[in-house]
Amino acid sequence: MSIPKTYDPKSIEDKWYRYWTDNGMFRADSRSGKEPFTIMMPPPNVTGALHMGHALQGAVQDTIIRIKRMQGYEALWLPGTDHAGIATQNVVEKSLKKEHKLNRHDLGREKFVEKVWEWKHKYGDIITGQYRKLGTSCDWSRERFTMDEGLSEAVQETFIRLHGQGLIYKGNYLVNWCPTDMTAISDEEVDHVERKGHLWYVNYPLSEATAKKTGQPFITIATTRPETIPADTAVCVNPEDERYADFVGGEVEIPTTGRRVPIIADEYIKPEFGTGALKVTPAHDQNDFDIGTRHNLQVINIISKDGSMNESAGAYAGLDRFDARAKIAGDLDEMGLLVKVEDYVNQVGVSGRSGTVIEPLLSDQWFVNMKPLAQKALEAGRNGEFTFYPQRWESEFNRWMENIRDWVISRQLWWGHRIPVWYYTRADGSVDETKDYVVSIDRPEEGMVQDPDVLDTWFSSWLWPFSTLGWPDEKAEDYKTFYPTSVLVSGYDILFFWISRMIMGGLHLTGRSPFRDVFMTGIVRDKQGRKMSKSLNNGIDPLELIDQYGADAVRYSLIVLCAQGQDIKLDPRRFEMGRNFANKLWNAFRLLHMHMDEKESYSTELNTDTGNLTDRWMISRIHQTIAAVEDDLSRYRLNEALMKIYGLLWDDFCDWYLELIKPEYGETMDRETVDRAVNIYEILVRLLHPFMPFITEEIWHSLRSREVSEALIRADWPVNTGGDPFGEDGRLFTTIQRMISSIRNIRAEMNVPDSQEVAVVIKARDQATAKALSENRVIFEKLVKIGSLGISTTADRPKGSASAVVDGSQVFVPLSGIIDVEKERERIAAEVRRLNGFLKSVNAKLGNEKFMANAPEEVVEREHKKRSDTEINLEKLKTILAEL
């Protein structure tokens, strides 16, 4: 069977994914008794399609869970989706309109919710299907949905508990109202954007008495929202403001309505802003509401839930709030009350979802009192019950906890968890507000009606780490085994929406932090650093990338780019890196494969009993790399770990090891060499598997035939035994590498044709080196085109040679006739200059008394070694230079 020269991911990825799932290899066993390791997948919206953020976090989570699985943990990665209240309701409403020209009210609540469920069943698993393309080893048998039975129970239970504890309350307050989605939203769902607007200066006529007292006909206020004038119930100034001292206690007439309201004083007012006088509109501004509360002001609401002016707005009733703004401004102008209009840029709150300008609106809503929950979270954070990676997010988290505000959890939507609250009704069916409501999952009494509102989507998400495991049943097998979870992987963009709330919810409801570590990834951005979004149409579709480069390549590149929470500016070309690496890996396999006998059975364990320097060096490199990789992984430096594995495979294994064991063209590799190379390669493949699962599993099974129980996904992760058995040999090999590079360099610099052999003479620094080099002369012969190689401690520099000094030994390449003496002189001189500079800096340190006194001994020792090594090399180079 011939193996293609280039690696083709398409032909194998689906095959292995099926193999893993068919054999239940992602499934976790709650009774294995092994130490558990749990990751909860942040549930994507059912409406969603896989985007680069998912791909990045999916790659990270899968890599971690695969490592832990190979390390012998009972590894559970639990997937699922979020019902995503508003988002999903909107999508279904849109399709309803498009296909049937109906809105949700035409259907009625029950029918509509049925439709959403239908939609969910039809499209809800698209995104999880897309996740699979990436190779994610989630336990699909445990997949959950935020509105499935168990999670709904958890949501209701939580509401009932918190209500019982007095932490959930109902109240009539100003909330952020979205006129498009016709629901309240939380503060976190409001974005503040800069908008160009105007500041209108308006004269409010004073009452006769006030006019007389002050000697003025008007008081001038400045406002950005003239349409709310009909809702004004006071004018307010600063009590310290002498300009208005006489005005306080007086009365003004509200323009357009003529209603009389008091002039009051409040510290809140900043005298330097505008005119120093503020119109107070308690129904439509949070600050004004607060002032109103302090001064017992009347509250007049003139805006409806759809953003239009209501009947209390008088002549403006029925107009949209922005049309009303223009109209009122015009009217004021006509009435001669408009003093001036200035351009003004201010921050406007818009709905994060619809982009509509938020209207602060007074309404009955349910809230969670967050302060007590935040208090626990702060303490737990201080006690180290959870750790952020990178750490800086902890202070961000703390700041948020310290300034937490109550959470509006009711939404005026149909799609979501119904609030488990029931009201008594009157004979006509209307809610009887004279009687208390009852909190209950089931209808407590015939004739009672349930609160029509649903809960914020995040009210189910914040329970995700434990509701998915069976909570509130604390005896549930999965809950007992897998909770608390080990690490949460998420982007920082939902730190406040989700991560903080999970910590608070987990601590309060289960008494434990829901996860030990929080690994915050950066945000994937486009080439220019902009967030990827539909509106900018700058998104890159991960599925297209997988199609183009292969899942392993996409994973590789994402993880290498994912450095410690740094945002990722994504250039599609970056994926070539991963693709090329996969191809390299593939061809290393091809090389071994062509020398493997299909019938031969190779030993199952690496035989380290070898006198061969190349083997010993390679084994040493593997030891060093595993140790370094383990250290990186313990701190979630996946990028560093992967780069090291990349270097080990490409530079050490392919460029040196394979080049050295590769036989001459047409010859075959001997059995022992193949055996050892296969074993070494298998270690590397095991190291790489969690990062690039498909190609490694394919190679793993191509190297030998394996039982299902021997699949790579369940194989052992290479262990660092703590030592580096062949460290000394490694250093000798490195010297040889340097010598070879310098010979190659001479050849290239002196334009020696590739086909031409050169003689090489090495004058070793000492007998031991000479002996060691002689024993390994085959390495030179293999890697550079050498006619003859003389090694001794006494050799003279042949006439007309180019030279190099490596670790105290001299390498001469006689090139009579070819050598350009001038060039050679300059080459050596440049090296002398370089070493002189280096030596100077070393000497500066060693000559510095304070350095000698303060620097750690090992650092001083290292400098000494540097000096003596450099001096030896330098001296030899200078001699050569003098001779030239």
Place this chain on the structure above:
RNA sequence: GGGUCGUUAGCUCAGUUGGUUAGAGCGCUACGUUGACAUCGUAGAGGUCGGCGGUUCGAAUCCGCCACGACCCACCA
């Protein structure tokens, strides 16, 4: 107004608790293709680590200020 992050090679970025006269990939230059791999190999060029000051024997790394860029939070009409 408060806070966070970034500024390192032409480009995109690594650089761990201060101790290598700073690394990778791409790009570039030269040479190389019956040979595992041109999605490749060999050799090479290219950086006063944004600026200024400080701490230190020693700073890309720690501290302060400044410049530029990005983001988060905040009730100034």
